[in-house]
Amino acid sequence: MAEQQITSEDIIQEENLVFDRTSLLTDNVFHYCPGCGHGVVHRVLMEIIEELDVQDKAIGIAPVGCSVLAYNYMDIDMQEAAHGRAPALATGIKRTMPDKYVFTYQGDGDLAAIGTAETIHACNRGENIAIIFINNGIYGMTGGQMAPTTLEKMKSSTTPYGRNIQQMGNPLKITELVAQLPGTCYVTRQVVHTPAGVRKTKRAIRNAFKYQQEERGLSFIEVVSNCNSGWKMSPNQANKWLEENMLPYYPTGDLKKPEDK
Amino acid sequence: MAKVTGRIVVDTERCKGCAVCVPSCPFDVIALADEVNSKGFHYAYMKNPEACTGCTNCALVCPDAVIKVFRKKVTA
Numbered sequence: 001m002a003e004q005q006i007t008s009e010d011i012i013q014e015e016n017l018v019f020d021r022t023s024l025l026t027d028n029v030f031h032y033c034p035g036c037g038h039g040v041v042h043r044v045l046m047e048i049i050e051e052l053d054v055q056d057k058a059i060g061i062a063p064v065g066c067s068v069l070a071y072n073y074m075d076i077d078m079q080e081a082a083h084g085r086a087p088a089l090a091t092g093i094k095r096t097m098p099d100k101y102v103f104t105y106q107g108d109g110d111l112a113a114i115g116t117a118e119t120i121h122a123c124n125r126g127e128n129i130a131i132i133f134i135n136n137g138i139y140g141m142t143g144g145q146m147a148p149t150t151l152e153k154m155k156s157s158t159t160p161y162g163r164n165i166q167q168m169g170n171p172l173k174i175t176e177l178v179a180q181l182p183g184t185c186y187v188t189r190q191v192v193h194t195p196a197g198v199r200k201t202k203r204a205i206r207n208a209f210k211y212q213q214e215e216r217g218l219s220f221i222e223v224v225s226n227c228n229s230g231w232k233m234s235p236n237q238a239n240k241w242l243e244e245n246m247l248p249y250y251p252t253g254d255l256k257k258p259e260d261k
Numbered sequence: 262m263a264k265v266t267g268r269i270v271v272d273t274e275r276c277k278g279c280a281v282c283v284p285s286c287p288f289d290v291i292a293l294a295d296e297v298n299s300k301g302f303h304y305a306y307m308k309n310p311e312a313c314t315g316c317t318n319c320a321l322v323c324p325d326a327v328i329k330v331f332r333k334k335v336t337a
Contacts, residue, residue, distance in 0.1 A: 008310060011268045011333045018267075019320040019330035030325055035279030035303070039324030194284055195318035235279040 014228040022046045024055060024075045031069060034236025037225030038067050041134060044202045045075055045105070052209055058101045059093055063115075065107035066141045069132070084115025087122035090129045101212055103130040108149040109139040112174045116148075119174065126183025126217040130208040133175070133220065136227040137246060144230030148172040151249055156230070171249060175222040179255040185217035186245040187256040191224050191247070193239040200252075205258075216258055224250050263334050267315020271305050272327040278302035282319035282328065288312040291319055 024046035032037045049058045055076055061072040064083040071078035081089045086104035094102040111119050111133050138156055139145040145158040151171050153162035179187040188204045191197035208219035224246050228238035266301050282305050292308040315332030
């Protein structure tokens with residue numbers, strides 16, 4: 001058979017479409033910097049909600065941080081929490097409306113600094129919610145200040161010579177911390193800068209929604225992400241830096257996973 | 262033998278030119294254009310469309326969800 005000539009027009013047809021922007025993301029352009037991991041996590045979350053067909057049952061809690069405007073992009077019911085208080089708000093919403101899927105979406109400054117008490121106690125109570133924690137080791141929105149998760153010797157606008165462990169303490173592994181608590185059912189750490197990482201993150205979020213439906217307890221998903229503006233790097237340099245520096249300290253994988261029912 | 266070929270369509274106005282898609286492509290299909298969109302970003306485009314298999318890797322890592330992927334089986 002002769003070599004078939006195939007043109008771009010033949011391929012770009014509706015029936016050949018294999019990947020498209022999910023309809024649960026609104027048409028607003030993300031305000032995030034180019035290359036920011038927030039956009040990927042937003043998209044993956046909305047893809048899962050679309051797959052499970054629970055748009056009318058999902059309630060998200062937006063944090064304070066770069067993702068404070070998450071409700072502009074996610075076409076589901078959203079609530080804005082005071083700084084760090086998202087798990088407390090999620091607790092209230094889930095307890096009054098137990099049939100809803102409730103998740104919080106928080107950054108490291110929100111969850112691991114000002115909201116430590118809310119996070120740990122919500123995890124300890126085993127509230128039936130999902131916490132999605134984006135860890136980029138810095139306060140991105142306010143200008144790249146040191147966060148509890150900032151690595152040793154990592155430069156930020158408040159640690160221009162690098163984080164000094166003796167003065168400022170060790171980087172906080174809050175995910176390992178909450179994994180010790182009996183209230184959490186699923187604790188995992190993922191990345192979104194590689195295609196494989198995105199697929200695994202998607203699986204993790206799907207698991208979290210499944211466990212919530214089965215009333216198994218709290219699911220905690222940490223996503224190690226980048227902040228190329230705060231780290232003063234290009235997006236691809238930041239992703240490389242993330243692999244070389246963040247991942248050895250924050251290794252990916254499941255820390256706790258329940259048995260399948 | 263059946264072969265798969267793909268194409269991507271980039272929403273050039275939304276693309277922020279972060280170039281995260283460029284190293285994610287296993288076949289070196291994507292590059293940033295010399296031209297810019299109305300916001301001044303060098304958007305992504307297919308510099309080598311014949312090599313595309315429609316694997317969706319670029320669309321998965323795209324932080325702004327601007328890439329649509331099409332895939333078709335062709336018999337050669």
